[in-house]
Amino acid sequence: MNRADTLADASPAIADRPWWKGAAIYQIYPRSFQDSNGDGIGDLPGITQRLPHVASLGVDAIWISPFFKSPMKDFGYDVADYCDVDPIFGTLDDFDALVARAHEMGLKVLIDQVYSHTSDEHPWFAESRADRTNRKSDWYVWADAKRDGSPPSNWQSVFGGPAWTWDARRRQYYLHNFLNSQPQLNMHKPEVQEAVLGVMRFWLNRGVDGFRIDALNFAMHDPELRDNPPAPATDRPRTRPFDFQVKKHNMSHPDIPAFIERIRTLTDEYDGIFTVAEVGGDEAEAEMKSFTAGEEHLNSAYGFNFLYAEKLTPGAICAALAEWPDEEGVGWPSWAFENHDAPRATSRWWSPADRGKAARLKVTLLAALRGNIILYYGEELGLTQVDIPFEQLHDPEAIANWPLTLSRDGARTPMPWEASAAHCGFTDGEPWLPVGEENASRSVEAQEADDESLLHHTRAMLALRRANPALHHGAVERCETVGDLFVIERRAGTQSIRCLFNFGSFAVAPPSDLSSGTVLASTNGATAASLPPLSAMVIEL
Structure with missing residues (x-):
């Protein structure tokens, strides 16, 4: 049979543990989940409207990707105001209503926090770039040009090109590890740390249950601005200058764990708060362990073990699990097969003919992993990567590196709710991205009516995991x-x-x-x- 047959309800052994340890977390990309006002872009009231579906899966929490005020050059990961909702997503009142409704349904609420950089439209940066003497002059990473006018170091941006941009106001370069509109915060400064901890407290006081912290190992740089060494030869294709370096000095500074301790001190003032870091890069495993060691750091971390893997192999699975043994002092992992930055897993790992069965196999495997498991919206439906033509692209990385970088837009397409409705029930307007013809046939409506569907199988596997301590946290x-x-x-x-x-x-x-x-x-x-x-x-x- 295709549908798992669970035998029990939640175990008392599970109820006695912290809610997050072994949790299933559902990631929502707000632009693409549900549009409530017909402008073609998903929003917070839309999420609230669809919470019954999320709760029906049997997950423990939702993680909402950024909804903060932003010019949207990187779709919310360029924050212009950490403590307000962008009007395209709604209002603070809408967010409060979402949290209240989620809590009524037994769902915890996690939100994204971006502490490595802001938008260049953030008031902090506007003040910092005004001159070299204002009180926020060193809140970002500024440096003089070399004698020949070239950038202070050879560091390269993730999205292509140098990680330094000249600013005529200060007659200096500023650092940006991503877009040049995403200036790097100087997290070495205690005042900057205080400011972002204040942001965290703002949301904790509004009732959030935890945070996913974006690109945390980019939070601090080498103050000496030493050049990165060249990367060793590899058979893997290099599509960006970033790929040609060992990222030794522009990220992964050894002072980051001390800042994490300050985060933990704050979150321990509240009950049941969960923190998980996104950690990528060449030293991800070591950093994930450093960021989660003992009881003074974050609760969990996840890397890109599976998110960019071209194949799903037993060796890769065992190697990932072996890094996180059930031993005193070792942190607790989290796992994701899909997210907003990576191509849909079924499209990466299997041929079209195999994807139906493979999606069910993948959910069974996810339920069997030790750690927290993260489902990306639509993963319960088996959504596949949508081919977005160049003229419809929004993803700045894909546009800059066309056609060598697969667009992240193809994994951010609207959720198909009702196959019979216009745009599958996502919006009454024109959607910001196409739903995709193949994914329209995988709608929630269609799968609810089919007892053998992936949707029902996902519910059954999550129930099985919750009911059995060995699967949940063993x-x-x-x-x-x-x-x-x-x-x-x-x-x-x-x-x-x-x-x-x-x-x-x-x-x-x-x-x-x-x-x-x-x-x-x-x-x-x-x-x-x-x-x-x-x-x-x-x-x-």
């Missing part, structure tokens, strides 16, 4: 390939669960010692006698 006792099967075993207390996966193209007969026990869930027709291609089975030992 240690990984085994992760390996046995013949043609991939095996993950988890244990919590007296409960042990084995998960069998067939990623191959041919049916596999599992050895009896692997398939014995009580079958808790079967995906894509798996049985104790045979696991068809792209099938899985969850067994309690």
Whole structure:
């Protein structure tokens, strides 16, 4: 059968733990979830309207990507006012109503925080760039030109080109690791840290339950502005100057964990707050551990183990899990297969003919991982990457690097709610991005009516995870390939669960010692006698 068959409700052993440890979190990209006013752009009232769907999945929390006031050159990750809602998304009252409704439905609310940079339209930057003597003159990273007028260092921007832009007002360069309209905050300054902690307190006082912190390892730079060394030779294609360097000095400064301790001190003043950092780059695993070590740092972190992986392999899964053993002092991981910056996973990993079954396999695997799991909106429907033509692109990175960088817009297309409605029920107006013909057929309406759909399977797998401590928070006792099967075993207390996966193209007969026990869930027709291609089975030992 395709739909998992869960056997129990939430376990008391799970209820006794912090709500976030083992949580399932649903990421909402607000521009694309639900438009309530017909302007073609999703908004906060639209999210509130669709919360019943989110709650029905059985997730513990929602994470809302930036909705703050912004010129939208990087679609909200260029913040012009940390403490206000951009009018295209609504008002602070709309946000308060969303939080209240989410809490009524048992959902926690996490919001994005961007502390490495602001928009160049932020009042802090306007004051900082005015001259070299004002009280915010060093709130951003400013530096004189070299004697020949060139930038202070060789650092390169993620989005292409030098990470320095000349500003005639101050006759200096300012640093930007992303767009030149995203100047870098000088987080070495205690006053800047106080300011962003004040932002965090503002939202905590409005009832949020935690934060996803964007690009945290970019928060501090090398004050000596030393050049980055060249990256070693690689077989991987390099599409940006950024790819040619080891990012040793423009990010990952060793003082970042001390700032994180200040974040933890603040969040500990409130009950049940969860913090998770996004950490990418060459040293991601070490930084994730540093940022989450002990009880003085963040609760969790996630990297790009799977988000940009071209293939899903047992080796990659086991390597990722092995970095986070169930040991004292080791942090708690979070995992995502998809998000707003990465191509949809089913499009990356499988051919069109296999994507239906593969999407169910992927959800089963996600439910089996130790750590928090993050579902990107529409992942429960099996949404695929939409091919956006150049003339319809909004993504600045894709436009700048066309056609070598796959557009992030293709993973940000509107949520298809009703196949029979205009624009699948997302908006009454013209959507900011096309829904995509293929994704229209995967609407919530259509899948609600089909008991064998991915939507129902996702609900069942999340319920299974919540009901079984071994899946929810248990240690990984085994992760390996046995013949043609991939095996993950988890244990919590007296409960042990084995998960069998067939990623191959041919049916596999599992050895009896692997398939014995009580079958808790079967995906894509798996049985104790045979696991068809792209099938899985969850067994309690």
